[in-house]
Amino acid sequence: MAENILDEIVQAKRKELVELKRRRPLELVRAEVADAPPARNFFTACT
Numbered sequence: 068m069a070e071n072i073l074d075e076i077v078q079a080k081r082k083e084l085v086e087l088k089r090r091r092p093l094e095l096v097r098a099e100v101a102d103a104p105p106a107r108n109f110f111t112a113c114t
């Protein structure tokens with residue numbers, strides 16, 4: 068039985084996510100966020 072196109076897309080994206088997580092682990096992202104400057108106030112940034 069052939070898979071439909073959505074099943075193929077989901078399967079491809081799951082593989083892509085595994086590779087992205089391998090190249091950039093969550094611990095690294097958390098460390099970068101901890102070292103990042105505070106976010107700007109959205110309203111102030113728009114005016």
